[in-house]
Amino acid sequence: MENNIPRNKPLIKNYYYLVAGIISILFSFTHAWNGQTSVLPVINTSNIDLATKTTVFYVWHIMTAENFGFSVSFLVMSFYKDLSKVKFTAWSIAVMIIARWGVVFGSTLFKNINGLTDTLSDLIAIIIYVGLIILGTRVKDKI
Numbered sequence: 001m002e003n004n005i006p007r008n009k010p011l012i013k014n015y016y017y018l019v020a021g022i023i024s025i026l027f028s029f030t031h032a033w034n035g036q037t038s039v040l041p042v043i044n045t046s047n048i049d050l051a052t053k054t055t056v057f058y059v060w061h062i063m064t065a066e067n068f069g070f071s072v073s074f075l076v077m078s079f080y081k082d083l084s085k086v087k088f089t090a091w092s093i094a095v096m097i098i099a100r101w102g103v104v105f106g107s108t109l110f111k112n113i114n115g116l117t118d119t120l121s122d123l124i125a126i127i128i129y130v131g132l133i134i135l136g137t138r139v140k141d142k143i
Helices: 015-044 050-079 087-111 113-137
Strands: none
Touching (some): 015 113, 050 113, 087 113
16 A cells, blocks of 8 residues: 655755854854954943944944844745755855955955964854855755
8 A cells, every 4th residue: 555645844955054044143143242242342442433433333233233144044045945046145145255254354464464363263164154055055956
């Protein structure tokens, strides 16, 4: 006898995107926390004018919001049925992450060459993060 009971298909279609989404949430929270506890208090107590303090504050939080937006995107994409339709989004986010790191590296190189070693942990995290994204773009749809 044939068993006509449909098999349960896994809800998660792309585990790489799921992990990338979780990592991005962690990036978002640690970025906000680092800003609130170490960077922004120094800026706020300095003699910098209010307009510059405000700019540093919102630029810092723009990156936090971007990371959170990327996390939501990857979490949704990890459940998306047709993975070929979200591949462009994943590549776009990967390019934005690489460009963002390029700006950090270039700025550090230009302004404080001695601080390049401080960007090493960020580079390692970006390589892992972008690597997961690229692996996720290679996952094929299962019929």
